[in-house]
Amino acid sequence: MALLQKSGQPRPAPDDPTGRILDVEALERCLHDPSADIRRRAAADLASCQQATQWLLTQLQQETIPSVRQVIITSLTRINTTEAVQGLATCLRAEDARLRNDAIEAMKQMPDAMAPVIEELLQDQDPDIRIFAVNILESLCHEQVENWLLDVMDNDASINVVCAALDIIGEVGTEIALPVLERTARRFNDAYVGFACDLAIRRIADSRPAS
Amino acid sequence: MTAIISQDDFLVFREYFYRKTGIRFESSKRYFVDKRLIDRITANDCASFREYFTRLRFQANGEELQRLTNLLTVNETYFMREEYQFDCLTSHILPELSEHLPTDKIINIWCIPSSSGEEPYSIAMQLLENWPMLRNRDVRLLASDINTRMLDMAEEGLYSERSIRNVPPTWRARYFSRVGDMYQICDELRACVEFSHVNLANPVEVRRQHAIDVVFCRNLLIYFDDLSRKEAAESLYDVMSPGGFICLGHSESMGRISPLFTVRKFPEAIVYQKPWEES
Structure with missing residues (x-):
């Protein structure tokens, strides 16, 4: 027993259909393979294939193995289309908190594809969905983020949704947020909202360049 | 012009x-x-x-x-860099793997990126010097890089004084010989590290490896963006054996890359482990 001498030969790999060059239909079949390893590899290989979006989304809803689910979500993030975002957005209604969180994290990385969908999510009937949408905005690299958040603060009827937006505006808000913060404090006669609005206003005022 | x-x-x-x-x-x-x-x-x-x-x-x-x-992709490295992880390897990671794995199972250790070979050769010395259980267990050392020039240098095994500055004198005497103002790693070590060309961003190339028990992937993922980092972590997960460990650079954290691995805190280092079983 020791450090093995190099052989110069490739080590024989276990048989794996995804190890061979496969067309996309064959990869789609592998997405339903009983072996999680094969499903995971098929999901990874479909990342370069936009036509696989619906296959991946369908499998995502059925998949029970966390690592396969992770890879499906990563491939959808790489595909990065509005169709992929719309599919991930349906996961926000899932009972499984891990799936919801994974979908939120993925959508944060798809700012351009996310833009047409975020407005729908911010208008959803369910306040929990609207809070998840605000959570996505927290680190979405898109120039409209502040406007979307201010729109929530001005118009959303749910104090919980508004507080979620307010927390972020407190960190990233600029001068255009000042009138909205004042209106929000008046609209909700609530001690926490008043405190958070005052704090955000002070932070924005403090960050003004000295004239 | x-x-x-x-x-x-x-x-x-x-x-x-x-x-x-x-x-x-x-x-x-x-x-x-x-x-x-x-x-x-x-x-x-x-x-x-x-x-x-x-x-x-x-x-x-x-x-x-x-x-x-x-x-x-030229990155300068040196022998025994972040050596606390090598101590962790021989003090905790390999003993734990040995306890769980069948006695005849070869332990596969993979360095990616290998750069010009300093890391895999450091691991080889660490095992020979500080892991007595090597007498009872076969270990295969694999090392890969995207840079073919670095791989050629690694195979050649010729290093400057600066590169070996952290190698203890007794190890220098045992594993290096002087060639002009350079140091040549000994044939015994060169013969036991298997170098290969792999682009970590290409899953098909990564899959040339399999059943890896310990990965050293240090100071590479910092050059990737978030999504590529996550894809790379998933590719590594894919070729690792259940219970396998992954060691990242000191400024890197798997927690910010992918939730697939479990954090393991050892006295010498924090490393990450692929679960033995997936629920």
Whole structure:
């Protein structure tokens, strides 16, 4: 027993259909393979294939193995289309908190594809969905983020949704947020909202360049 | 005439190189990238970036892309860098794996990136010097890099005084011989590290490895963006054995990359483990 001498030969790999060059239909079949390893590899290989979006989304809803689910979500993030975002957005209604969180994290990385969908999510009937949408905005690299958040603060009827937006505006808000913060404090006669609005206003005022 | 790289050229090239390697150059690296691009444009007798870029993209054998990759991925390292992880390897990781694995199972250790070989040879010395259980267990040392020039240097095993500055004197005497003002790693060690070309951003290339028990992937993922980092972590997960460990660089954290691995805190280092079973 020791450090093995190099052989110069490739080590024989276990048989794996995804190890061979496969067309996309064959990869789609592998997405339903009983072996999680094969499903995971098929999901990874479909990342370069936009036509696989619906296959991946369908499998995502059925998949029970966390690592396969992770890879499906990563491939959808790489595909990065509005169709992929719309599919991930349906996961926000899932009972499984891990799936919801994974979908939120993925959508944060798809700012351009996310833009047409975020407005729908911010208008959803369910306040929990609207809070998840605000959570996505927290680190979405898109120039409209502040406007979307201010729109929530001005118009959303749910104090919980508004507080979620307010927390972020407190960190990233600029001068255009000042009138909205004042209106929000008046609209909700609530001690926490008043405190958070005052704090955000002070932070924005403090960050003004000295004239 | 020296070619000029415009801002648009830089952005086009940056996106292409990112898709090929997962490595994204920030604007602050513009000078570094431009200089190497201009060198290759000149060496290829191209009149412009555009002419060179077309050649780079469509050359069937990919030779020019590999040359350019070699120039853009040079990272200096040295023996026994972040050696606390090597202590962790022999004090905790390998004993734990040995306890769980069948006695005849070969333990596969993979360094990616290997750079010019300092890390895998350091691990080889660490095992020979500090892991007595090596008498009862076979270990295979694998090492890969995207940079073929680095791989050639690793195979050659010739190092400067600066590179071996952290190697203890007794180890130097045992494993190196002086060649002019350089140090040659001994044949015994060179014979037991299997070097290969692998691009971590290409899952098909990564899958040439399998049943890996310990991965050293240090100070590479910092050059990737978030999504490429996650894809790389998933590729590594894919080729690791259940219960396998992954060691990252000291400034890297798997917690910010992927939830697939479990954090393991040992006295010497924090490392990450693929679960023995997936629920």
